[in-house]
Amino acid sequence: EAGVAQSPRYKIIEKRQSVAFWCNPISGHATLYWYQQILGQGPKLLIQFQNNGVVDDSQLPKDRFSAERLKGVDSTLKIQPAKLEDSAVYLCASSLAGLIYEQYFGPGTRLTVT
Amino acid sequence: AQKVTQAQTEISVVEKEDVTLDCVYETRDTTYYLFWYKQPPSGELVFLIRRNSFDEQNEISGRYSWNFQKSTSSFNFTITASQVVDSAVYFCALPTSGTYKYIFGTGTRLKVLA
Numbered sequence: 001e002a003g004v005a006q007s008p009r010y011k012i013i014e015k016r017q018s019v020a021f022w023c024n025p026i027s028g029h030a031t032l033y034w035y036q037q038i039l040g041q042g043p044k045l046l047i048q049f050q051n052n053g054v055v056d057d058s059q060l061p062k063d064r065f066s067a068e069r070l071k072g073v074d075s076t077l078k079i080q081p082a083k084l085e086d087s088a089v090y091l092c093a094s095s096l097a098g099l100i101y102e103q104y105f106g107p108g109t110r111l112t113v114t
Numbered sequence: 115a116q117k118v119t120q121a122q123t124e125i126s127v128v129e130k131e132d133v134t135l136d137c138v139y140e141t142r143d144t145t146y147y148l149f150w151y152k153q154p155p156s157g158e159l160v161f162l163i164r165r166n167s168f169d170e171q172n173e174i175s176g177r178y179s180w181n182f183q184k185s186t187s188s189f190n191f192t193i194t195a196s197q198v199v200d201s202a203v204y205f206c207a208l209p210t211s212g213t214y215k216y217i218f219g220t221g222t223r224l225k226v227l228a
Binding site: 048091 | 147149151156157158159160161164205207209210211214215216218219220221
């Protein structure tokens with residue numbers, strides 16, 4: 001079974017530029033998550049999708065971050081414009097259906113904003 | 115408040131020693147789940163175990179064991195006869211019902227020295 005795919009693996013941009021990350025979850029997983037993990041900290045949930053609907057995006061900085069999962073499968077997370085404090089690893093995860101199920105994580109995208 | 119505390123920031127042990135990683139949680143939910151994940155140096159979080167609050171039996175899987183005690187709100191993780199490959203950051207996590215939050219602890223970095 002293929003795991004969660006993410007691209008790119010690394011990205012370096014200057015502040016005020018925009019960037020997009022892509023995630024393809026495990027086939028059949030209804031729930032998709034985007035996390036931000038700053039160095040030395042635990043992952044912080046940014047947004048959770050159930051199929052193509054948003055379940056929770058309360059921790060997503062909506063003035064600069066956006067995410068979509070149009071067909072209920074793969075998803076994109078965008079930052080526009082980026083700030084220095086956005087430097088982090090962005091993790092995508094999927095689970096069968098909802099928070100009570102274990103999550104399977106992708107390798108992450110390491111973003112550096114200079 | 116919903117909270118996960120991993121007070122041990124970093125632990126170093128010599129190979130073959132036993133080591134216990136602590137996790138203390140706070141939740142208002144009467145039914146809840148707790149998780150442990152491992153993040154090796156490669157960066158990809160790996161699911162280890164899920165425990166339902168109804169089940170306080172200890173769980174053993176090979177060299178890994180988990181001790182869940184509702185009375186002390188703890189869900190501790192023990193590695194027996196540690197190996198260098200166990201070196202990683204270990205996270206305890208608590209999903210919260212109703213608010214759709216998934217809270218990770220700050221993690222414990224385990225270094226197993228040869």
